[in-house]
Amino acid sequence: MRVCETVATMRAECASLGYGGRRLGLVPTMGALHEGHLSLLRAARAQCDVVAASIFVNPTQFGPQEDLAKYPRPFARDSELLRAEGVDLLFAPSADEMYPTGAVTHVNVEGLSERLCGRSRPGHFRGVATVVSKLFHVVQPGVAFFGQKDAAQVAVIRAMVRDLLLPVEIVACPIVRESDGLALSSRNVYLSSEQRRQALALFRSLLRVQEAYEGGERDATRLLAAGVEEFSRETGVRLDFLEMVNPESLEPLEFAQPGALVAVAGFLGSTRLIDNVVLS
Numbered sequence: 714m715r716v717c718e719t720v721a722t723m724r725a726e727c728a729s730l731g732y733g734g735r736r737l738g739l740v741p742t743m744g745a746l747h748e749g750h751l752s753l754l755r756a757a758r759a760q761c762d763v764v765a766a767s768i769f770v771n772p773t774q775f776g777p778q779e780d781l782a783k784y785p786r787p788f789a790r791d792s793e794l795l796r797a798e799g800v801d802l803l804f805a806p807s808a809d810e811m812y813p814t815g816a817v818t819h820v821n822v823e824g825l826s827e828r829l830c831g832r833s834r835p836g837h838f839r840g841v842a843t844v845v846s847k848l849f850h851v852v853q854p855g856v857a858f859f860g861q862k863d864a865a866q867v868a869v870i871r872a873m874v875r876d877l878l879l880p881v882e883i884v885a886c887p888i889v890r891e892s893d894g895l896a897l898s899s900r901n902v903y904l905s906s907e908q909r910r911q912a913l914a915l916f917r918s919l920l921r922v923q924e925a926y927e928g929g930e931r932d933a934t935r936l937l938a939a940g941v942e943e944f945s946r947e948t949g950v951r952l953d954f955l956e957m958v959n960p961e962s963l964e965p966l967e968f969a970q971p972g973a974l975v976a977v978a979g980f981l982g983s984t985r986l987i988d989n990v991v992l993s
């Protein structure tokens with residue numbers, strides 16, 4: 714596995730390895746890799762000739778009071794995991810490399826960026842869209858892999874790719890969970906054992922909505938009320954939002970339908986976790 718720290722070396726490596734119509738897949742990450750990330754790498758390995766991954770804790774997607782400084786950065790362990798998954802190229806740039814002095818250009822996917830996590834994290838999706846478009850420009854992948862865990866992020870990136878006519882296929886991979894249902898997240902390491910237990914409230918609230926839907930309820934207000942009731946059984950977790958939206962536009966739905974995205978976010982102390990299910 715070749716590790717590139719500069720845009721120039723990564724661009725040159727990608728151009729040479731992707732030469733001759735070889736299918737190049739990109740898996741963007743912020744590191745602190747877990748099985749969720751590895752599932753994306755495996756999908757990329759199965760579908761592509763060349764697999765590139767990036768590790769970059771992107772400062773522009775963190776709010777001023779968020780965890781940028783303490784975000785875990787176990788780089789040696791991460792590179793070993795990537796090597797073991799057969800990744801060909803790792804891009805691990807510095808912030809200065811990705812944001813040249815004086816950088817004033819951003820990508821803003823209007824509307825979508827203010828929904829779900831974008832409402833509680835102003836500027837977050839602008840940071841995500843900006844860095845992902847930069848990664849696409851440097852790597853020029855034919856396909857890029859993202860997790861359904863961040864369903865709003867997938868919607869924002871799909872809209873960006875459509876609007877900016879980027880020649881990249883976007884593949885969304887299923888959520889990888891712990892055996893008790895908690896969605897894997899790099900932020901789960903922040904949880905105390907008590908919070909780890911309480912964190913299950915997120916998944917339970919989604920299951921409750923799903924069960925009510927499967928029981929025939931279609932009214933979104935009533936479905937979400939059942940989820941909120943389930944969530945509030947667990948004290949110690951603060952609900953940020955529980956919403957039912959169209960998975961592409963992220964606009965709220967009045968009535969549940971197959972494909973509807975039910976997304977939840979909650980705080981355990983200062984740790985914010987998210988999860989979602991798609992109704993079938």
Ligand code: PAJ
Pocket residue numbers: 741742743744748749750752753769771774841844845858859860861862863866886887888889890896897898899
């Ligand atoms: P990060 O949180 O490191 O996640 C990298 C990718 O792994 C994302 O596409 C995310 O959805 C996926 N992922 C995380 N947990 C997962 C799980 N439990 N199951 C399946 N996939 C999972 O998302 C980001 O980084 C950043 O916003 C990034 C896209 C890299 C831009 O900075």
